Amino acid sequence: MSILRYESQVRAPLIEGTKDYHQVSVDICRPVEARPTRLWWLGFSVSVLLLCFGILSVTMEVIYGVGQWNLNKTVGWGWDITNFVWWIGIGHAGTLISAILLLFRQGWRTGVNRAAEAMTIFAVMCAGQFPIWHMGRVWMAFFVLPYPNTRGPVWPNFNSALLWDVFAISTYFTVSLLFWYSGLLPDLATLRDRARLKWRKLFYGVASFGWAGSTKHWQRFEVLALVLAGLSTPLVLSVHTIVSFDFATSVVPGWHTTIFPPYFVAGAIFSGFAMVQTLLVVTRKVLALEDYITIEHIEVMNKIIVLTGSIVGIAYLTELFVSWYSANPYEGFAFMKNRVDLSSPYGWSYYIMMGCNVLSPQIFWIRKMRRNLVVTFFMSILVNIGMWFERFVIIVTSVYRDYLPSSWSTYYRPTIWEVGFYLGTFGLFFTCYFLFAKFFPVIALAEIKHILKRSGESFKEKMDELEHEDAFEFAGEHLHDHGA
């Protein structure tokens, strides 16, 4: 019957080793059920320390103002919005893996989707810090929301891209959280039923909402997952498009360009997958989950990295070309003098961006490099650095020397509190990730079991004879059947 037919004799198995359903539960629940290791405590402590430094940095900024970040005319956005867009971009890979790959029926998403979605949620949490704290008078942050008030009532400007951002990011966070959590419910139920300790039974019992695995509930679960995936797909595309509108709807040369929406979305997927690689290459080794996050998974994600990196590269070249072709002197200046000119104050950042984003991922055309874990890890760090510089280049190089030379700013350089805020978000991200890896299953347990008999290595041998034949043999055998 179709549910048990092995997926393909050509594709490598997605789950390696001899596994049955129980073994899958044991393997994936083992890191959750074990006590925290020294390595975990080390990573967790470092993350919490970074988080504390971040809280200190933010406190300094709230008390003494946004000038603490060296922000002033005309560099009104510096590291703050660079970091915001960087983190949001990273978040997009998780939703892409969960939602878009579900719609494309890609079985390999099951090994990586849980961790990737968690990464999305934590990345969006980190990203959201920047628009909030960069407001200066943060205690009036609620002004952005359309609530009835006694000042008119005065409403926020719905025509403004900055307000679209508020709705987009909040929606993205909420929907990602719901998608992630609804997928977690069956896995939490597995942990609950396997639990021996009292506190585990209580914790996972409450967290699993009483899930029992009845067929009707699975039916609704699959419909929920499919519709959420269908909604999240345009959401992914729209959220980063709306973030790009923060720049594209302005009049600043280097910002005001229609290429930004697809360019930003491709860049987001690019940096997001790089962060997924960074996390998973380490996670699969430390938690001994190499049978589930196989080299095939790593290789496929590297292919996506080289694809989106190339798209981003084409976008860079298009922008450069258009800046010349448009004959717009300001646009041309922004590119040729502020960016391409290596002797300009920030020219160096443009070349770092080009090198890391366009040149370095091309190594993944080579199969051996795609399947090499050290290269993958090193490359993923490079890509993340490159994408940070992309946002830095877009924001700072366009804005520090724009239309009016008398407004041109002195060299903008980050302060300790700005760097501290950024490190603090790393602290927040990794604190959440360490907690996630300790208390929740890092791999989607039920989904792996769902594809085990179709894509597991130990089931490849049990395929029907029909599937061992290739297409020509089959045709040859049945050519003279005359419909028999």
Added chain:
Amino acid sequence: MAIKKFVVGCFDSEAVLFPAVKRVRRSGYKIHEIFTPFPIHGLDKAMGLKDTDLDTAGFIYGITGTATALGFISWIFVSDWPLNIGGKPHFSLPAWIPITFELTVLFASVGMFLTFCYLCQMAPFVKKDHFNLRSTDDLFVMALECTEKTNEAETVTFLQSLGAKDVKVDRKETRWWLGRYDRETKMFGMKEAEAAV
């Protein structure tokens, strides 16, 4: 309290489960539920379950979101406090598309998730009786409801003949209650139900 008697059989292979479901239904038994560790495509059809209307509900929630966003923003920018922004028209629909789309998705997602929890009777601290703890691990657990007319021994042998591994007769509570999974709850009507045999 709805404590009922069930004959519970556990299967460990889909290839055995599917023909078993067909034979059980043809023999006239009422399948109360089948608990599986992961979704099995085709099982709901084999059991004769109707399709869920959750997706229709999601659509309705989404449309509500669209209407709310468009209606609210239109009212604000056309009627309540129209602003002269560079002489541009008050009803600037293209500018409102991002927020409209986001609210559509938000309403649909949150609405569907809450409806899902409501339909499946799920919430924090909701507790249900387990038919077999391994149903979230590696077994497919079929629960057949016992009426006064059922001969339990016959049902047990029937299930065993279909390939069920661990067939038991048990009394279980069918509905949910608020409780904690780290404590055993004494079922309120259990003694009466057992006495009624």
